[in-house]
Amino acid sequence: MPRLNINGRDVDIAVEDDTPLLWAIREQVGLTGTKYGCGVAACGACTVHVDGVATRACAVPVSAIAPGQKIVTIEGLSPDGSHPVQKAWAALDVPQCGYCQAGMIMAAAALLAAKPKPTEDEIHAEMTNICRCGTYNRVRAAINLAAEGGEPRRG
Amino acid sequence: MTMTAAHMRSTVSRRGFLAASAATAGAFSLGFHIPFAQAQGADVPEINAWVVIKPDETVVIRIARSEMGQGTLTGLAQLVAEELECDWSKVTTEYPTPGQNLARQRVWRNFSTGGSRGIRESHDYVRRGGAAAREMLIRAAAEDWKVAPGECRAASGTITHGASGRSTTYGKVAAAAAKLEPPAEVALKDPKDWKIAGKPVQRLDTADKLTGKQVYGVDLKLPGMLNAAIKACPVFGGKVKSFDAAAVQSMPGVKKVVPVGDNAVAVVADTWWRAKVALDALPIVWDEGAHAKASSADTAAMLKEGLTAEQAFVANQTGDVKAALAGAAKRIEAVYGYPHQNHATMEPMNATAKWTADRCEVWTPTQNGESALAATAEASGLPAAKCEVYKIHLGGGFGRRGMTDWIRQVVAIAKEMPGTPVKLIWSREEDMTQGKYHPVTQCRLVGGLDASGNLTGLHMRISGQSILAGVLPQNLQNGRDPVTFQGLNPPGPEASLGYTVPNLLIDHAMRNPHVPPGFWRGVNLNQNAIYLECFMDELAHATGQDPLAFRRKLMVNSPKHLAVLNAAAERAGWDKPAPAGVHRGLAQIMGFGSYVAAVAEVSVSPKGQLKIHRIVAATDPGHAVNPQQIAAQVEGSFVYGLSAALYGECTVKDGRIEQENFDTYQVLRMDEMPKVETVLVPSGGFWGGVGEPTIAVAAPAVLNAIFAATGKRIRTLPLKHHDLSKA
Structure with missing residues (x-):
């Protein structure tokens, strides 16, 4: 039975080994903030952090997660929506429908943890998530706002 | 308006009538008071169909149109709040259900959210709803103070009587206001005097979208719920010829394999992922029909x-x-x-249904709650009065969610499992190939x-x-x-x-x-x-x-x-x-x-x-x-x-x-x-x-x-x- 460390908590889950991490998180752990969008790692709606690295959970089987690897989902990014990325998102009223936003926020948080002052090209290279409502310009502005906040941040 | 106020008064209790009664002549139909089970208890005073004010000053504005990212929830609330003269920081919103709208003779009118119509077709009557509620709140305060309502003013949720210096708040007079007759006429503000509408206020629905708390249709959890994955004939107009349920029946988590209509098959399992794995393994033979070679x-x-x-x-x-x-x-x-x-909404089509011989309930992101209810009734074989649809925030709509095809499917599946809620989620592949x-x-x-x-x-x-x-x-x-x-x-x-x-x-x-x-x-x-x-x-x-x-x-x-x-x-x-x-x-x-x-x-x-x-x-x-x-x-x-x-x-x-x-x-x-x-x-x-x-x-x-x-x-x-x- 795989054991996952999610948001600081060890959880034993009863699934087949090839079950995508996304569905283990959603259906076994019961955290539904991480979204299904495509199942082929094309859209980024399922982005979580695995040891701090932005990872598209729909294309990673739970068997690929090594014991001790730490997974963080949108629910674990901050206890109360106070992560600098979440605050910047709130300040600029970024989401429209909001479905892709958990993935966007997780990707942005990982980017800023690695590169606290990203260039536009670095933002574009990392932020390949799809948003159909079209929030891209506010997402970019919010990443810059969070970066201007100056503090190094951890996913 | 189909019934006179006098007729209504004779047939329902005064409390029930007054609480739910129409705000302006001609603008609303009359209806019965129905407590809002989701958010409001029966004791919370409904000033009218659009406005509920709680004793703690929370203002609940009812929104009939669907929020799918376009901001209509916030915009419509701004219009009501503008006329209501409430404190914007106290505003929350809720969706009335299509079933409630039906029971109350369409007091909230049209639920359809398409054609960029949310605000442009309802601005007049939602503003009148806010204005009528304001007048009733002022009148409640004036009656308590035994002064003329015309001597009182309302601003930011506070009512004041200038001559005597008295003041009170909406939360304090809401219960009394709910018992008053609505005004026959209300005047709307000149847009140049707007203080909340017309302003770049922040959306009301952002916070939960930043933390994973926002529940979309795909996220819904009900006690005892099962999950379904579905595959329809990829050739439009084609049908299911046969499928071999026995081949997947013993796969992990599988509960049932069910035909859906004449063109689709669904697998119901304990989890959606297991349903999808079994569906992908299910041998299905299609009768591709007349368009099998179309290009x-x-x-x-x-x-x-x-x-x-x-x-x-x-x-x-x-x-x-x-x-x-x-x-x-x-x-x-x-x-x-x-x-x-293809619309390619980020959230694929989905719905959850629970069917019994006496009632059918559906939870779904829809752009049109009323057509969703009609589809539920038709697919369930029950009258609409025995059906209900609960709208959920949409993960994108773009027109696709004005349709009802997936709702008919989920009801058909739920009918095969009476009493058990079943959540149907389309795979992205299904969403891309079964579009409109x-x-x-x-x-x-x-x-x-x-x-x-x-x-x-x-x-x-x-x-x-x-x-x-x-x-x-x-x-x-x-x-x-x-x-x-x-x-x-x-x-x-x-x-x-x-x-x-x-x-x-x-x-x-x-x-x-x-x-x-x-x-x-x-x-x-x-x-x-x-x-x-x-x-x-x-x-x-x-x-x-x-x-x-x-x-x-x-x-x-x-x-x-x-x-x-x-x-x-x-x-x-x-x-x-x-x-x-x-x-x-x-x-x-x-x-x-x-x-x-x-x-x-x-x-x-x-x-x-x-x-x-x-x-x-x-x-x-x-x-x-x-x-x-x-x-x-x-x-x-x-x-x-x-x-x-x-x-x-x-x-x-x-x-x-x-x-x-x-x-x-x-x-x-x-x-x-x-x-x-x-x-x-x-x-x-x-x-x-x-x-x-x-x-x-x-x-x-x-x-x-x-x-x-x-x-x-x-x-x-x-x-x-x-x-x-x-x-």
């Missing part, structure tokens, strides 16, 4: 024939276009085409110009698919689909052509392929704006005229169209040279009640690499309810419109859609997103939508700029098929 080439040939067919539906006709074209000094002709598109696609059309345009370069005759022949014929055939007018002509209509308040051409003919040869059509954000304005505005550009260039000056000459009778075009051109600096290597194109159109125009600035590298540097987009929606959300809609419109222009295309091979996921159905991503400057020029006096019209000018403005940059005229989309490099 996009077949459709293109059928549409091409329509371009010159004798018979066509006429939409807009002036003068004698045949004679004008025959006698023109110069004649320009071009054929354009626009492909099928943007209609496919072609257009042949012929323009006649005199020796001075004036447009004397224009014939636009549209050939192709009708949305109404596929979705609402009962709305066809003697076979004609009026929606086909969006943006091309004669002068009037909706989707009118902004050009006066002395000899004009716009007609439509309806040609319907087997791919089911749907309303797709922007609807027919999308391709009509490309046809019209790119051809206008062709005419201008063919006669050596500036595209803006050429248009202006034809727009003297369309001052609102012209003003918006001028606003975009001025902000973009059309009369000044663009930066080195950058080229401009423009477009304008009117639709969904609003006037829009855009100027695009692009560059194209020698190797043909397109970069869109800047978009200036002007909008006149009449009244602007939330400028920052209008800006968000305009920016988003370019993502949607440019995704279609650059990449969007659903092609048909062997009767089925070829693009099954985002790896083959590419959309715009952040690195390609241009800067967008939104120029809002609300001229007042009318109410237009903002969620859709701007999409239509995205593609033609960019295509015209590409012509300016390369001399290449792109007449078919998507752009990815065209080589923009220097030959």
Whole structure:
């Protein structure tokens, strides 16, 4: 039975080994903030952090997660929506429908943890998530706002 | 209003009647008091259908339309709050259910959320709801103080009596106000006096979207719930011939394999992932039906024939276009085409249903709660009064969620498992291949110009698919689909052509392929704006005229169209040279009640690499309810419109859609997103939508700029098929 460390908590889950991490998180752990969008790692709606690295959970089987690897989902990014990325998102009223936003926020948080002052090209290279409502310009502005906040941040 | 107040009073309790009674004469029907189980207890006073005020001063504003990202929840709440004179920081919202609307004789009227209609069709009665509630709250305070209501004022949720210096709050008088008769008449504020509406307030629904707390349809959890995955015949019109349930029955988690209608099979399991794994392993034999060999080439040939067919539906006709074209000094002709598109909402279609012999409940993201309820009733075999639909925030809609196909499916599945809630989620592949696609059309345009370069005759022949014929055939007018002509209509308040051409003919040869059509954000304005505005550009260039000056000459009778075009051109600096290597194109159109125009600035590298540097987009929606959300809609419109222009295309091979996921159905991503400057020029006096019209000018403005940059005229989309490099 795989054991996952999610948001600081060890959880034993009863699934087949090839079950995508996304569905283990959603259906076994019961955290539904991480979204299904495509199942082929094309859209980024399922982005979580695995040891701090932005990872598209729909294309990673739970068997690929090594014991001790730490997974963080949108629910674990901050206890109360106070992560600098979440605050910047709130300040600029970024989401429209909001479905892709958990993935966007997780990707942005990982980017800023690695590169606290990203260039536009670095933002574009990392932020390949799809948003159909079209929030891209506010997402970019919010990443810059969070970066201007100056503090190094951890996913 | 079907019952008199006196009749109602005699048939229901005074408390029940008064609490639920109508706010203004003629504006509301009367109904019975129904406690809101989800959010409000029966003891919380409902001032009227739109406004509930709790003792702790929380103001609950009821929103009938669906929130799918477009901001209508916040905008409609602003309109109610403006008239209510409440404290905006105390405002929350809730959806009444379609079942409650039915039981209360449609007190909330239309739930349909499409065609950019949320605000423009309900602004009057929701504002009257807020105003009536304000009057009742003031009257409750005045009666308590034994003063005339006219001596009292309300502001920010506080009522004051100036002469005596007394004051109270909405929360304190709400219970008394709920027992009062609604006023017969209320006056609405002049928009110039607005304090909440018209302001760029922040959305009310953001916080939970940042933390994972927002529950979408796919996230719903009910006790004992099972999960279903479904596969319908990939060839439209095909059926299930057979399937081998025994082959997957013993797979992990599988509970049941059920046929759904005559064209689909679902697997029900403990988790959705296990249902999907079993479904993928399930042997299904299809009867692919009459369209098993259909292809996009077949459709293109059928549409091409329509371009010159004798018979066509006429939409807009002036003068004698045949004679004008025959006698023109110069004649320009071009054929354009626009492909099928998928809505591709980020959240795939889904719904949860619980069926028993006596009741059927559905939880689903829908753009139209009322049609969802009707579909639930029909599929469940129960009367609507024994059904209910609970609307959930939509993970994108764009028109797709105005349909009910997945709701009928989930009810059919739930009927096979009485008493057990079942959640159906479509895979992305199912969502891509079982869409209701943007209609496919072609257009042949012929323009006649005199020796001075004036447009004397224009014939636009549209050939192709009708949305109404596929979705609402009962709305066809003697076979004609009026929606086909969006943006091309004669002068009037909706989707009118902004050009006066002395000899004009716009007609439509309806040609319907087997791919089911749907309303797709922007609807027919999308391709009509490309046809019209790119051809206008062709005419201008063919006669050596500036595209803006050429248009202006034809727009003297369309001052609102012209003003918006001028606003975009001025902000973009059309009369000044663009930066080195950058080229401009423009477009304008009117639709969904609003006037829009855009100027695009692009560059194209020698190797043909397109970069869109800047978009200036002007909008006149009449009244602007939330400028920052209008800006968000305009920016988003370019993502949607440019995704279609650059990449969007659903092609048909062997009767089925070829693009099954985002790896083959590419959309715009952040690195390609241009800067967008939104120029809002609300001229007042009318109410237009903002969620859709701007999409239509995205593609033609960019295509015209590409012509300016390369001399290449792109007449078919998507752009990815065209080589923009220097030959």
